[in-house]
Amino acid sequence: MTKDKKSFSLTIKILIGLVLGVVAGLLLQKSPDIATNYIKPLGTIFLNLIKLVIVPLVFSSLVVGVGEMEDVTRLGKIGIKTIAFFLVTTCFAIIIGLVLANVLNVSGGYILSSEEIVYEAKEAPSVIDTLVGIIPANPLKALVNGDMLQIIVFAIIFSIGLLVGGEKCKIVFTIFDGIAEAMYKIIGGIMKLAPIGVFGLMTPVIAVNGPDVLLPLLRVIFIVYLACILHVIIVYAPALKFLAKYDLKKFFKAAFTPWMVAFTTSSSSGTLPISLETATDELGVPKPIASFVLPLGATVNMDGTAIYQGVCAIFIAEVFGIDLSISQQLTIILTATLASIGTAGVPGAGMIMLAMVLQGVGLPVEGIALVAGVERILDMMRTSINVLGDITCSIVVSHSEDEL
Numbered sequence: 001m002t003k004d005k006k007s008f009s010l011t012i013k014i015l016i017g018l019v020l021g022v023v024a025g026l027l028l029q030k031s032p033d034i035a036t037n038y039i040k041p042l043g044t045i046f047l048n049l050i051k052l053v054i055v056p057l058v059f060s061s062l063v064v065g066v067g068e069m070e071d072v073t074r075l076g077k078i079g080i081k082t083i084a085f086f087l088v089t090t091c092f093a094i095i096i097g098l099v100l101a102n103v104l105n106v107s108g109g110y111i112l113s114s115e116e117i118v119y120e121a122k123e124a125p126s127v128i129d130t131l132v133g134i135i136p137a138n139p140l141k142a143l144v145n146g147d148m149l150q151i152i153v154f155a156i157i158f159s160i161g162l163l164v165g166g167e168k169c170k171i172v173f174t175i176f177d178g179i180a181e182a183m184y185k186i187i188g189g190i191m192k193l194a195p196i197g198v199f200g201l202m203t204p205v206i207a208v209n210g211p212d213v214l215l216p217l218l219r220v221i222f223i224v225y226l227a228c229i230l231h232v233i234i235v236y237a238p239a240l241k242f243l244a245k246y247d248l249k250k251f252f253k254a255a256f257t258p259w260m261v262a263f264t265t266s267s268s269s270g271t272l273p274i275s276l277e278t279a280t281d282e283l284g285v286p287k288p289i290a291s292f293v294l295p296l297g298a299t300v301n302m303d304g305t306a307i308y309q310g311v312c313a314i315f316i317a318e319v320f321g322i323d324l325s326i327s328q329q330l331t332i333i334l335t336a337t338l339a340s341i342g343t344a345g346v347p348g349a350g351m352i353m354l355a356m357v358l359q360g361v362g363l364p365v366e367g368i369a370l371v372a373g374v375e376r377i378l379d380m381m382r383t384s385i386n387v388l389g390d391i392t393c394s395i396v397v398s399h400s401e402d403e404l
Helices: 002-027 033-069 071-101 125-134 141-144 146-192 194-243 248-265 268-281 287-300 303-319 327-344 347-362 364-373 374-402
Strands: none
Touching: 002 033, 002 194, 002 248, 033 146, 033 194, 033 268, 033 287, 071 146, 071 194, 071 268, 071 287, 071 327, 071 374, 141 146, 146 268, 146 287, 146 374, 194 248, 194 303, 194 364, 194 374, 248 268, 248 374, 268 287, 268 374, 287 374, 303 327, 303 347, 303 374, 327 347, 347 364
């Protein structure tokens, strides 16, 4: 009971930090340098503290999670369920985004003038490069560089080796269990600073962007946000209620804190420590499953990002005066679903995925410049939806294994 009270208190404090950040940002619109130079460092310090624990936490929690399963066959079964859930929900997400963008006329009839727009898109990795790239030639380099997909693959291979090693390797699992526990304790301390960190992150975003920048793209922002909310109602809520037989009120109350942290930090990996703590301590997900599903989800699950792809692709097509056929929109669904895993762990994955989608249907890639100005605003919502999807998946998988 005491723990729930503390958790609720932290949620309220984070919400207060968010509101104060918005108010301070509005007040500092005429002096954004103050927000950037003096308030933003508070958010940067908070983010750095979270990043401090990400690599050791992901690696140790995955090793412990696999070790506690005690069966390689069971690990494969849970892995297949997890990836299947992520691919299906991502497919639904992109469909919701496309439908809303078409029905609500995302461009509002606005067509671009002849003035030139230039955007230099990063080259998207090919399927072969992605498959080759997930196997780290140098695991230590992957750990140092924070290449999450490579770290996850190495952690799984390493822990399977320990599992097959039997009795001799049990002490190694115990060591990593201790490391994971230490990371959880550090996270507990970091989270006490969350309200200040959220304030530091929100203030410069509002001060720099302001309502003037948002107004021309307000319809895009509205549709992306609406699609994300509908995705939660249409996909996540039924999955929890009917597949996992889970109490929705309990879920959303507990998941509010990681959702809020994801919303303000725009980082699935950065929110991972809080997601793990919420799933295991408040939602009843067994530690082995949470330790496997959530780190994997933080890297490859991109439901919110898929919604963003669909809405932005239609928006860019319309402002360039291009009509997309049904087959082209089906191509968007396929490309965005596969790209959600293909660009996993790549910095700026949202923009790279959008470039892949635009190229896939023959739209001008330079159209990304149109939404680049509100990228941060869109990123906040899509990341928070990604995190909700990760936690939902951990509950559904746990129920399917009769361990919830």
